[in-house]
Amino acid sequence: MPEALRVIYSAFRMAMLHWFADPQWVIPNIIAPFIFTSVALTLFKDSTGPFGLYAVLGGGMMGMWGNTLYASGFAIEMERWQGTLEEVMAAPSKLLHVVAGRSVSNAVFGLTNMLAVFLIAVLVFRVQIEVDDPLLFVTTTVLTLVSVSTLGLIFASAFVLSRSTQVLTNGLETPLYIISGSMFPIALLPFWIHPIAYVLGPTWGVDAIRLAASQEYLSQTFWQGFDVNTAILLDVVMMMAITLAYAGMAVVLFKVVEKRARIKGTLVEA
Amino acid sequence: MSRLRIFLSSSIFSFKAQFHWLNPPMWLTMKFVLSVSQMAFFVFVGLFIAGPEAIPFIAIGNSLQSVSWNTIFSVISITGHDKWDGTLPLVLATPASRLPLFIGRAMIHILDGILSVAISFFFAAFLFGVNFAQTNVLALTLTVFLTAFTMAGFGLLIGGLCFHLRNPMVFANIFTYALLLFCGVNFPVQNLPQIIQPISYIFPLTYGVTAARNAIAGATLFDVSLLLGQQLVVGLVSLMVGYFFFQLFERTARKTGKLEEL
Numbered sequence: 229m230p231e232a233l234r235v236i237y238s239a240f241r242m243a244m245l246h247w248f249a250d251p252q253w254v255i256p257n258i259i260a261p262f263i264f265t266s267v268a269l270t271l272f273k274d275s276t277g278p279f280g281l282y283a284v285l286g287g288g289m290m291g292m293w294g295n296t297l298y299a300s301g302f303a304i305e306m307e308r309w310q311g312t313l314e315e316v317m318a319a320p321s322k323l324l325h326v327v328a329g330r331s332v333s334n335a336v337f338g339l340t341n342m343l344a345v346f347l348i349a350v351l352v353f354r355v356q357i358e359v360d361d362p363l364l365f366v367t368t369t370v371l372t373l374v375s376v377s378t379l380g381l382i383f384a385s386a387f388v389l390s391r392s393t394q395v396l397t398n399g400l401e402t403p404l405y406i407i408s409g410s411m412f413p414i415a416l417l418p419f420w421i422h423p424i425a426y427v428l429g430p431t432w433g434v435d436a437i438r439l440a441a442s443q444e445y446l447s448q449t450f451w452q453g454f455d456v457n458t459a460i461l462l463d464v465v466m467m468m469a470i471t472l473a474y475a476g477m478a479v480v481l482f483k484v485v486e487k488r489a490r491i492k493g494t495l496v497e498a
Numbered sequence: 499m500s501r502l503r504i505f506l507s508s509s510i511f512s513f514k515a516q517f518h519w520l521n522p523p524m525w526l527t528m529k530f531v532l533s534v535s536q537m538a539f540f541v542f543v544g545l546f547i548a549g550p551e552a553i554p555f556i557a558i559g560n561s562l563q564s565v566s567w568n569t570i571f572s573v574i575s576i577t578g579h580d581k582w583d584g585t586l587p588l589v590l591a592t593p594a595s596r597l598p599l600f601i602g603r604a605m606i607h608i609l610d611g612i613l614s615v616a617i618s619f620f621f622a623a624f625l626f627g628v629n630f631a632q633t634n635v636l637a638l639t640l641t642v643f644l645t646a647f648t649m650a651g652f653g654l655l656i657g658g659l660c661f662h663l664r665n666p667m668v669f670a671n672i673f674t675y676a677l678l679l680f681c682g683v684n685f686p687v688q689n690l691p692q693i694i695q696p697i698s699y700i701f702p703l704t705y706g707v708t709a710a711r712n713a714i715a716g717a718t719l720f721d722v723s724l725l726l727g728q729q730l731v732v733g734l735v736s737l738m739v740g741y742f743f744f745q746l747f748e749r750t751a752r753k754t755g756k757l758e759e760l
Binding site for chain 2: 259260262263264266267268270271272273279396398399402403405406411412413416417
């Protein structure tokens with residue numbers, strides 16, 4: 229197995245072991261998306277139209293977002309608290325690969341939140357969930373998960389230099405839910421926010437997931453005038469292009485951050 | 499005099515302690531970003547579903563709920579940090595009177611919470627166009643103060659309960675967010691399933707958001723006095739039950755010799 233993959237897998241495995249050892253820690257990561265979705269479903273209760281599915285898919289998406297964001301922050305913060313950050317930095321394995329493994333594991337945990345949101349929606353709120361194209365739905369969800377994880381790497385690189393990662397993750401969580409249009413069309417947001425939304429890969433991902441779930445969303449997407457399959461393809465192309473750009477940025481940022489941390493010697497007290 | 503000194507030092511230290519993990523510029527950022535982002539999220543969801551008429555209801559509800567970040571999350575966090583940072587044995591080893599020590603932990607968070615609500619009202623008015631022209635200022639001011647005070651009582655209740663648990667931060671998160679669902683912040687309590695509506699009335703915030711909406715619509719202090727009275731009773735009962743949990747924990751910990759490993 230190539231070294232990078234081995235490190236990513238090891239970090240992924242370690243994160244899973246940590247989770248199984250103390251599973252209650254997943255609660256703070258997923259509580260906000262879970263409650264936000266329940267509030268939205270209660271608000272949607274008496275509405276007609278595809279609002280219910282909007283809330284459920286949005287909630288699932290937020291679960292992935294929230295978990296990845298927290299994971300990026302805590303991947304570094306926990307090492308700092310436990311005094312193991314220096315060892316991780318000093319190891320010959322690249323920090324980027326270590327954080328990547330954790331980021332993927334936490335996005336996977338985010339999927340469990342999506343499942344929980346689906347179950348609550350169906351069992352408690354009686355939302356009828358019918359997916360038009362299950363294969364495309366699963367494919368777009370997995371690709372979105374990759375995109376969210378890659379964005380998590382960029383956040384994590386910044387978190388290496390900051391002591392306030394917990395605060396930053398708390399502060400970034402809800403703005404990201406808003407800007408990516410998780411639970412309402414981006415068109416509702418002020419115009420100056422739209423460009424920020426369009427450089428977030430998951431914005432296109434959630435659009436593709438919605439279209440794969442129901443063609444009714446076509447009238448609310450960026451790709452009005454195209455057929456559904458073309459619109460999904462365009463969403464996926466946009467998302468993957470942005471994700472590749474994120475990956476490139478993450479590689480550069482981690483190099484810069486690692487170098488700066490080594491030169492300044494203030495890693496733990498950052 | 500000694501009790502007052504303990505009360506004041508407990509207040510100041512519990513507030514200063516949060517800057518162990520939070521620096522002042524970040525504290526200010528959080529104060530503004532958290533207030534506006536949470537409100538904006540639900541305002542846009544409401545706008546999407548129900549149109550512009552939903553905005554004032556949601557914006558006012560979220561403004562009041564912002565108090566819970568200080569009075570619930572921060573107050574419960576004190577218990578968590580006492581356990582993690584190894585300061586709990588020192589706190590319990592002091593001969594200081596327990597009631598002012600316990601209540602003092604929440605006091606500055608109450609003032610901080612009032613500041614959060616004021617900032618949120620500013621956003622509600624200037625970003626989301628909530629009309630405060632009819633507001634009865636006295637009724638609204640008293641409602642905000644009482645909400646902060648009673649929610650701190652509720653925070654101490656959960657904080658007291660959390661002495662008995664291994665990880666208070668999990669509960670800090672659960673209770674802070676659960677208020678969004680149970681307290682009529684984004685929709686009337688009556689929209690909840692009937693079976694869970696009674697739960698809403700164990701939270702002081704439920705009374706506070708209704709009173710605030712009424713005061714902003716022009717209701718007088720007399721009009722909202724029943725709601726405020728109910729809120730005060732719930733808050734005081736919460737505080738006393740929280741203190742009972744704290745004392746129970748201390749007694750159990752002394753008997754079993756277990757403080758942090760519960």
